[in-house]
Amino acid sequence: MTKAASDVTVCRISSIGKRGVLVIGKDDEETSAVVAGSIYQSMKPVPGDRVETVLKGDQLVVERILPRGSVLERTSPLGKSHIIAANLDRVLIVVSISDPPLRTGFIDRALAASEWRSLKASIVVNKIDLVLSREDRRLLSEVISVYRDGAAYPVYPLSCESGEGCAALLEDIRGETLVMTGPSGAGKTSLARLLKPGLNLRVGALNPKTSKGRHTTVSARLVPLGDGTSLIDTPGLRMFSIEHIPTDRLQDCFPEFEPYLGRCSFRNCRHLSEPGCAVKEACSQGAVAEQRYLSYCGFMKDAMEGSSR
Ligand SMILES: Nc1nc2c(ncn2[C@@H]2O[C@H](COP(=O)(O)OP(=O)(O)OP(=O)(O)O)[C@@H](O)[C@H]2O)c(=O)[nH]1
Ligand SMILES: [Mg+2]
Ligand SMILES: [Zn+2]
The missing domain is CATH 1.10.40.50 (Probable gtpase engc; domain 3)
Structure with a gap:
C-alpha cells in the first residue's frame, strides 16, 4: 500500500458489496473495508477507483475517492449514467462467434462508448475452439476484417478452453488496467481465471436451449494479475446502451x-x-x-x- 500520510493508505477498489467494499492493497492482497457515509454524498465508488483508507481499530475505512483519470460509462436500463469502472487503460470487448452468437451491434455500441470516453478498446473473440463450421469461420474473418483492418482495433481470437491465443493478449496488456464487457456467457470470467490461476470466481454453463449465458457474474470485480496489470470482470449485458452520447x-x-x-x-x-x-x-x-x-x-x-x- 502507498503511504500518503502517516495513517492514510491508498488502495484500489476491487468490488462493491452490500455491507462494504473489497480493496486491493500492497502485494495485491484483498481486504474488506467500509465506506465512510460522507463519500456517498458526492459519488459512489466503482472498481478501479483509487481511495484513501484509514485503519480505525481493526476496521479499514475508505475516507476519500481520489480524482478519476478515465471511466467507462453506459446508460442503465433506467436511463441513467452508470459508471462501470474507473482509471482504465483499455476496454476489452469479449464476444464469441457462437454460444452465445455474435452480435456486432453490441461490439459497435461498446466501441462507441469507449471512444466517447477516449478509451483504447480491443476485441477478444473467445471460444475459437468452437469455430469449426464454414459459416463460423467466415464470421470470424469478417470480425477481423471489419474491426482490425477497417477500424484499427486490435482483435484477439482466443480460446479460454485450450489457451490458444492467450499469450499474445497477455503480452499486449502488461501493466494496464482493463475492464471487460460483453454478453453473458462469452467467457469474461473464464478469461480472468485463465490469466489468474486459482482465482475463486464462478463461471456458468450456457442455457442449452437458447445458447445464452445465465448472468453468472453479478457484480464487477478487479482482479490483479501481477506486474501492475489489473483486469476488471463485469456482469454480462444484454445490450450496451449509449443514450448518454449526444x-x-x-x-x-x-x-x-x-x-x-x-x-x-x-x-x-x-x-x-x-x-x-x-x-x-x-x-x-x-x-x-x-x-x-x-x-x-x-x-x-x-x-x-x-x-x-
Ligand atoms: N468451448 C469453450 N467454452 C468456453 C470458453 N471460455 C469459456 N467457456 C465456457 O462458457 C461458459 C460461460 O463462461 P463464463 O466465463 O461464465 O462467461 P461470462 O462472460 O463471465 O458470463 P457472465 O458472468 O454471465 O457475464 C462456461 O461454461 C465456460 O466454461 C472457450 O474458450 N471455449
Ligand atoms: Mg462472468
Ligand atoms: Zn455526411
Missing part, C-alpha cells in the same frame, strides 16, 4: 469516419440521407465497412427517436 457526437465515436468528416456538402451533415455525404460515399467505395456505417445509422435513428419521445 447525437451530434456519435460521428466522432467511429474513428474510421474521421478522414471524411468535414468533407460533406452540408456542414452539419448527419451522414444519413443527405446528398453529397463523404461518409456515405466512403461506405459505397468500401473504405468504410457497411456494417459499421449501418450501425451508426441505427444509433442515430434510436437517438433521434429517443429525443422526440
